[in-house]
Amino acid sequence: MKSQNDKITFILNGEKVSYAGNPMDRLVDVLRENFEFTGVKEGCGEGECGACSVLLDGKNVPSCIIPVATVQNKEIYTVEGLREVKMFQILVNSFADAGAVQCGFCTPGMMISAYALLQSNNNPTDDEIREAISGNFCRCTGMNMIIEAIKLAVNRLGETE
Ligand code: FES
Ligand code: FES
Known part of the structure; x- marks a missing residue:
């Protein structure tokens, strides 16, 4: 039987939460199944496609290859937690x-990766945008439309400043 101390505690979309399951459970599963943040997708399950990206202390990471124990006392954001931003x-x-x-x-x-980029660089070059989403795979669009979308967001952000 687990004691209180066995719980993994972290901040999830702005709220303090704890997880009492196996510390080696994958973060993607914990987020989707235990906390029902299904905006986190699972594609490859091997850290290659970026579908499962979340922000971990502000940095985008693939949650399919991260054991939940790793996020003890850290801050995680999924797309659900960013909707009001x-x-x-x-x-x-x-x-x-x-x-x-x-x-x-x-x-x-893609949006998690783009958001992480824009947090640290509000006027990225095309190459910086490509680099920021290089860990994300889209089987539908080619990537050009996604790059154009991020550039459009950069322009709109500039107009709001
Ligand atoms: S599902 Fe995690 S990187 Fe593909
Ligand atoms: S995989 Fe990117 S829109 Fe379908």
Whole structure:
């Protein structure tokens, strides 16, 4: 039987939560199944496609290869936790307006990566955008529409400053 001390405690979308299951459980499963944040998608399950990206202390990481024990005392954001954030709303609208969402499977992970980029660099070059989403795979759009969407978001963010 687990004691209180066995719990993994972390901040999830702004709220303190704890998980009493196996510390080696994958973060993607804990987020989807225990906390019902199904905006986190699982594609490859091997850290290659970016569908499962979440922010871990502000950095985008693939949650399918991270044991939940790793996030003890850290801060995780999924797309659900960013919905009220202005920069994220601009990204969502820009993806829609640029036609960057087709099946939508890759979109939450793409937006997490784009958001992480814009948090640290509000005027990225095309190469910096490509680099930021290089760990995210889209089987529908090619990538150009996604790059255009992020550039549109950059322009719109500039207009709001
Ligand atoms: S599902 Fe995690 S990187 Fe593909
Ligand atoms: S929109 Fe379908 S995988 Fe990207």
